[in-house]
Amino acid sequence: MKRDKAVVVFSGGQDSTTCLFWALERFETVYAVTFSYGQRHSQEVEVAKSIANDVGVEHHVLDMDLLNQLAPNALTRSDIEVTDGGEGELPSTFVPGRNLLFLTFATIFGQQRGAFDIITGVCETDYSGYPDCRDGFVKSLNVTLNLAIDNTFVIHTPLMWLDKEATWKLADDLGKLDYVRERTLTCYHGVQGDGCGECPACELRMQGLQKYLDHKGRDD
Amino acid sequence: MKRDKAVVVFSGGQDSTTCLFWALERFETVYAVTFSYGQRHSQEVEVAKSIANDVGVEHHVLDMDLLNQLAPNALTRSDIEVTDGGEGELPSTFVPGRNLLFLTFATIFGQQRGAFDIITGVCETDYSGYPDCRDGFVKSLNVTLNLAIDNTFVIHTPLMWLDKEATWKLADDLGKLDYVRERTLTCYHGVQGDGCGECPACELRMQGLQKYLDHKGRDD
Numbered sequence: 161m162k163r164d165k166a167v168v169v170f171s172g173g174q175d176s177t178t179c180l181f182w183a184l185e186r187f188e189t190v191y192a193v194t195f196s197y198g199q200r201h202s203q204e205v206e207v208a209k210s211i212a213n214d215v216g217v218e219h220h221v222l223d224m225d226l227l228n229q230l231a232p233n234a235l236t237r238s239d240i241e242v243t244d245g246g247e248g249e250l251p252s253t254f255v256p257g258r259n260l261l262f263l264t265f266a267t268i269f270g271q272q273r274g275a276f277d278i279i280t281g282v283c284e285t286d287y288s289g290y291p292d293c294r295d296g297f298v299k300s301l302n303v304t305l306n307l308a309i310d311n312t313f314v315i316h317t318p319l320m321w322l323d324k325e326a327t328w329k330l331a332d333d334l335g336k337l338d339y340v341r342e343r344t345l346t347c348y349h350g351v352q353g354d355g356c357g358e359c360p361a362c363e364l365r366m367q368g369l370q371k372y373l374d375h376k377g378r379d380d
Numbered sequence: 381m382k383r384d385k386a387v388v389v390f391s392g393g394q395d396s397t398t399c400l401f402w403a404l405e406r407f408e409t410v411y412a413v414t415f416s417y418g419q420r421h422s423q424e425v426e427v428a429k430s431i432a433n434d435v436g437v438e439h440h441v442l443d444m445d446l447l448n449q450l451a452p453n454a455l456t457r458s459d460i461e462v463t464d465g466g467e468g469e470l471p472s473t474f475v476p477g478r479n480l481l482f483l484t485f486a487t488i489f490g491q492q493r494g495a496f497d498i499i500t501g502v503c504e505t506d507y508s509g510y511p512d513c514r515d516g517f518v519k520s521l522n523v524t525l526n527l528a529i530d531n532t533f534v535i536h537t538p539l540m541w542l543d544k545e546a547t548w549k550l551a552d553d554l555g556k557l558d559y560v561r562e563r564t565l566t567c568y569h570g571v572q573g574d575g576c577g578e579c580p581a582c583e584l585r586m587q588g589l590q591k592y593l594d595h596k597g598r599d600d
Contacts, residue, residue, distance in 0.1 A: 226444065292529070297524065308511060
């Protein structure tokens, strides 16, 4: 079995864009797959498209509106108040198992294309309440998928044990720090690049970058 | 954790209808979930609706059109001829991991409803080329789902080791042989009940029933 093709679960954020470059160093053909399910900012899908186009990888947007059928507010007939979720709390519109579904669909996509390596930017280090970002889950899913499809997929998680500083270092090692910094979208308010600077996603991203640049400056 | 609710993956066929009655004997509240994805006969969904209504269980039809985005003919730009698949061969429009997806969605649905027991009519005995009908897969998925969602779901497979004769016996033990025989849809040509009598699904179903009735007659 030739293993020269890979599928990257790709949102256009810092993490998955870094994973995209990581994959491009290792595989001849890379597919990027983005899941569209009414994101806070449909802009996310546009950013993903433009990066994929820029980098020259084949990009597929898979419509996951289905997920909205399973959101609690869709299922429970107005007996649950929709909240944003406080610090470290999952929002009430949250659909559990989202990463499980994304990885499963990416794998089925890969099977259809003869791409048996799946790359995802999930990370246990900045684990924020999502059990399906954890390493043990990903490994269990890997076994389950191979049993389900009778194949030998490998799920790669290059960021699993990295903190944000180390993820910036990885982008830099790949020669893509500036690109990732300028082109990706992490901000909750939909501001590309360094973002609004105030939302939790921007804070986490910027703190990591600052730490990395500080350490780098000292080491130079 | 109260375990009085269950979710049945329900197609309106002989197997899942038998599972529905099996579940109704064991759980206070049973939800039936049917996946709609351009079945050979959308009639399948109608039959499922009418049985669920008849039996008095809450029924949800989840739209899985998404699956069509992953069919080889949708992905590979006309370089694959669409075939029906011969005896024991999977059709070229086949999307791998279908049961994996159905069970995953049923579980997410159950999580949202507080129903932690999932019932499916998959069966290794008349295994017909689908790796995600096998017992080892279902058990691995059960572990993966519990890791993904941080809960203690149990996937029940009452038909896993039964042949068709034994499945008819189970329906009879549940007092539902006539109901299952008359109301369910298994036939490839969309004929409810005893079906067209000629397609492979009808043959398998009828042979099992005949065997069961013969043995029953002898034992009486």
